[in-house]
Amino acid sequence: MNSIELIKRFSDVNGVSGFEDEVAQLAKEIIGNDYPVCEDKIRNLYINNIEKEKRTKPVVMLDAHSDEVGFMVQSIEPNGLLKFIALGGWSNQQIPAHKVRVLNRDGEYVEGIISSIPPHFTSKADAGKVTDMKDMFIDVGTTSYEETVNDFKIGVGAPVVPDVICTYNEKSRMFLGKAFDDRVGCAVIVDVMKELKDKELDVTLTGVLSTQEEEGCRGAVVATQKVMPDVAIVLEGPPADDNFRGAYRSQGALRKGAQVRHIDPTMIANPRLVRFIQKIAMENNIKIQETVRESGGTNASKIHLENGGIPTIVIGIPVRYTHSHYGFISYDDYIETVKLVKAIAENITKDIIDSF
Known part of the structure; x- marks a missing residue:
């Protein structure tokens, strides 16, 4: 190799x-x-x-x-969203709207996205403000607690990693990952x-x-x-x-x-x-x-x-x-x-x- x-x-x-x-x-x-x-x-x-x-x-x-650095599932909301904490140091402005992978009880990774509020629902006063991590959630595309826990088999304590594939640019000799x-x-x-x-x-x-x-x-x-x-x-x-x-x-x-x-x-x-x-x-x-x-x-x-x-x-x-x-x-x-x-x-x- x-x-x-x-x-x-x-x-x-x-x-x-x-x-x-x-x-x-x-x-x-x-x-x-x-x-x-x-x-x-x-x-x-x-x-x-x-x-x-x-x-x-x-x-x-x-x-x-x-x-x-990554995250860990802290709790699961009634609507299926995942409350999480940070593992390692993160800046709040770098977290929202990125894809992640959540490890479920079967040892499989489930795709998700860190929630963000669309601009349609953001007031002028709040526009441009950085959301605190405690107010963010991970969305794996479910709509209920039961679906997240029973169907997707995600539980408290599940590790969460950024969903990124490393690439190499031969022209610049740079890795992005x-x-x-x-x-x-x-x-x-x-x-x-x-x-x-x-x-x-x-x-x-x-x-x-x-x-x-x-x-x-x-x-x-x-x-x-x-x-x-x-x-x-x-x-x-x-x-x-x-x-x-x-x-x-x-x-x-x-x-x-x-x-x-x-x-x-x-x-x-x-x-x-x-x-x-x-x-x-x-x-x-x-x-x-x-x-x-x-x-x-x-x-x-x-x-x-x-x-x-x-x-x-x-x-x-x-x-x-x-x-x-x-x-x-x-x-x-x-x-x-x-x-x-x-x-x-x-x-x-x-x-x-x-x-x-």
């Missing part, structure tokens, strides 16, 4: 927070017999994790979260580990597709305690900013390469690790862009505090319109990120890690 198909398949698969099973299954199918894989009870997927007492080399953990935060990181891990399978490294690479990042980075806590890495690289799909900031202020631009994060409110990157990555990028002519974030957070927030403090870095592929139904990413940024992570793995040693 080439990288383009890999990205598309990871984007298309369903997996909101707490319901990441399809993502793990896809990753296992792609990894095949290249590495041993296992899962834990929070549904983290581990690729090539070696028990601590059997290790002969330092461990570099590649982490990407497998969940995507859902869940790039953070399925693009999952794809990077699989690509890197498959490409380095027969490479003799001075470290052991362990890949983790961690769960429930969008609901508090929960899977990463469990995963880090299990893997106990010496260094962690968190692969992310961070928000792009080049569509609303000028060239000199933008630090998450499409086609500008892998994004290396110095800081966000939840973690300051290990500066010695940052300098090592800058050096690797320069020596290998890999395009990177550096960011100082005033908001946001990733699994790195939990990982870097475990095991006495783990040198951790966030490397991202910028996503336009992340945390919405649709997003754009650049294939060129993906390629630069894969090159960067491979170069780090090929050049890092125990002595270098000790210097961090």
Whole structure:
């Protein structure tokens, strides 16, 4: 499977927070017999994790979260509409009038649409106002509670995912799809580990597709305690900013390469690790862009505090319109990120890690 198909398949698969099973299954199918894989009870997927007492080399953990933002059914109205809550962070203005898929009790996805009020019934005073999510509903095309529950077999607690199919434009080399935060990181891990399978490294690479990042980075806590890495690289799909900031202020631009994060409110990157990555990028002519974030957070927030403090870095592929139904990413940024992570793995040693 080439990288383009890999990205598309990871984007298309369903997996909101707490319901990441399809993502793990896809990753296992792609990894095949290249590495041993296992899962834990929070549904983290581990690729090539070696028990601590059997290790002969330092461990570099590649982490990407497998969940995507979505919704969950909270209750069902007498007219069959679904009241819902958010899984992950959403802006109210991005939610209405989009298609979704609701998982029913038979394990089948039912098409629906997030309700919006037609302009014919909107007063001039309310025109242009953004509806609060608590006043929105999901409509699956039923007209009664009984039809929704008995015929469509939808119940309270059902996960809801955006109904989007990923496409790739060969001319622009852009993907348009859902869940790039953070399925693009999952794809990077699989690509890197498959490409380095027969490479003799001075470290052991362990890949983790961690769960429930969008609901508090929960899977990463469990995963880090299990893997106990010496260094962690968190692969992310961070928000792009080049569509609303000028060239000199933008630090998450499409086609500008892998994004290396110095800081966000939840973690300051290990500066010695940052300098090592800058050096690797320069020596290998890999395009990177550096960011100082005033908001946001990733699994790195939990990982870097475990095991006495783990040198951790966030490397991202910028996503336009992340945390919405649709997003754009650049294939060129993906390629630069894969090159960067491979170069780090090929050049890092125990002595270098000790210097961090």
